[in-house]
Amino acid sequence: MKPTGPIPPGFAADASGELLIGGEPAGALVAQAGDTPLFVYDMAAIRTRLRQLRAAMPPELALHYAMKANPYPALLERIVSEVDGLDVASAGEMRAALEAGMPPSFISFAGPGKRDREIEAAILGGVTLNLESEGEAERALAAGKRLDRQPRLAIRVNPDFGLRGSGMRMGGGARPFGIDAERVPALVRRLIAAGVDWRGFHIFAGSQALDAAAIIEAQAATLALAGQLADEARAAPPEVNIGGGFGVPYFNGDVAVDIGAVGAALSQALRARAAILADTRFAMELGRWIVAEAGVYLTRIVDRKTSRGETYLVTDGGLHHQLAASGNFGTVVRRNYPIAVAGRFDAVPDDEVSVVGCLCTPLDRLGDQVLLPRAGPGDLIAIFLAGAYGATASPQAFLGHPAVRELLVDETFRS
């Protein structure tokens, strides 16, 4: 038997023992969507999450959503009225953000390989470009001239420190992202001299960190760096995006970020910030942390089979929808996400099984030797933490299966 990650808070069973998602039984949601496999996103859970975040963070801190985590249109449309900005990573995401109703001045566009036509679209749309290199800065200046528009430009800074314990280090040392901190003041002066609307800094040190102390340390360093760069450039940044980096507990032993501790430390750090940052708008950018726990992937068991003493539950889903849960995206050692039998959510688990997908590859494993209540064909398997980096971060076309379904449950829109 191998351990599974902790089931996120807020999930419970109805009287019959069936898993409720956003107040609805899993089976009813599948019936509503028409079929499995299905991603269900609970908008109320996202709102709760954001409320907790606002309560923990300094009131002046703007909260941005990094839409790469989950760009599902119905979710995006609603999240727009819950956050203070959207961070996008392509012209396609930018269009979706604008269509969802976010004003362009609260959209920023980061990404190391922006093509000229993406830069032009951002300038025409009035969106802030987070510049990833001096070369990109020159291309943005040229595009502004070509289009006769004043571009809104921020500088993505590659800090000289990383985020300790982060799943992905995005700063410190050599990086493809952003401009090395030591070269940033010169670029600020170049942008201001060129007459653009310089928006400030975007400093992102890492992602998927669970340790509050590490996040606190990185945020303090980020504020210090922003002040230092502004002083060197002799220019006050209108905005500083301090990045995100809050992880969620996917695996056994993982513990949620102590956002209260992070917020308290950030309040203190903001109070102690450099004088030149007095009027700066500070934003935090989170994707995964906001949406991951609000999503559940539901897949139906097609077959229960044994092979040489091991039992397999074969489902109609798989890594083509849940690449990360299968252990094949950015992880070295495969570990189990939290998993349950949706119809027997409150039953005692006493059956050791491996839950596999329908793809013809040994990589397609959703639960490896996990303990579940006994289940068989027709039963629904729930994989938790499916709200971020699921449908769009998986190779959906692999092996020619139909597109996965997605469904947003939003209680506020019920009678």
Place this chain on the structure above:
Amino acid sequence: MKPTGPIPPGFAADASGELLIGGEPAGALVAQAGDTPLFVYDMAAIRTRLRQLRAAMPPELALHYAMKANPYPALLERIVSEVDGLDVASAGEMRAALEAGMPPSFISFAGPGKRDREIEAAILGGVTLNLESEGEAERALAAGKRLDRQPRLAIRVNPDFGLRGSGMRMGGGARPFGIDAERVPALVRRLIAAGVDWRGFHIFAGSQALDAAAIIEAQAATLALAGQLADEARAAPPEVNIGGGFGVPYFNGDVAVDIGAVGAALSQALRARAAILADTRFAMELGRWIVAEAGVYLTRIVDRKTSRGETYLVTDGGLHHQLAASGNFGTVVRRNYPIAVAGRFDAVPDDEVSVVGCLCTPLDRLGDQVLLPRAGPGDLIAIFLAGAYGATASPQAFLGHPAVRELLVDETFRS
């Protein structure tokens, strides 16, 4: 500097030094397709490959294409007239195989999570189902009755041995695939008694093996097992699919499979086969080996930047098209695929760079500290071995970039 895999045979430069794919300069192919990123597949290279395979293998061996490796419609349409059968892994692939013109009796459908409607579609289409469990067998029998059709059913066998040195072991021990060999004879008798068209066995021991000796050993064991199972069932299998398993050299130090040695040994093994297999049709199923080397992924450099002493070529492509090349699909340690600057294919490499994609994640790396001729914005990067498990095996929707282009070059269709 880190090594790269060997560039597959057959690639050369034109007089100006530009990489030719299927006789066409890379830049002209991009112009024809309209833009980068672009997968180019060379049909002539695929035909050459199949010719070499036929020459090496026993003449009576049927050659099947596992279309999951690359289901691009124009490629599939042409490959149908070059091979003796297609292996599909979903109802979607089955439809594509039929539309490409393969007669249903030469299509077999394997996959551990077939749903009832997929089983019904296969029976109605006259396609052979490779049964993955006794439960699936019963569902197929029931579907045949419901539809009043005689199903074509083969049994996928989980052998009691694996393929040594294979990238993915698909046999030996407990597996989600197929039916444990020791239970197969009883199922054969059950199928025959039920009056179905029993087609024989599908025995697949592993994939992506480069060592001819290991493949020879697995094939001999496969033939022995087929004979033993047939004897125990007292039924001669009309067909035996002996699987594939031939790898291609992706990485530095990899050496191509010695297909001459494999073919010679297989001829001998077939001559020595059990008497009950005298009239059996033997098929080999290959996907990657047939198409991988015929494909090149072309992506344009958008930015050349340095960060703390390291140089990055930032391209408009990335892991959303080339997940495996980025090291994030089924590999534990990231290694470099063969890579080149398309416009300077014959130039001396003297510039150490990392080639990254346009996605905002450190996972998006196509070449890590590789040595290339100097290149910058506008130049095309070529990643080789892109003919298999590329476009469909990657998370294309990730970060909202446009769909990748694909282009088949087929010289036989030129004047």
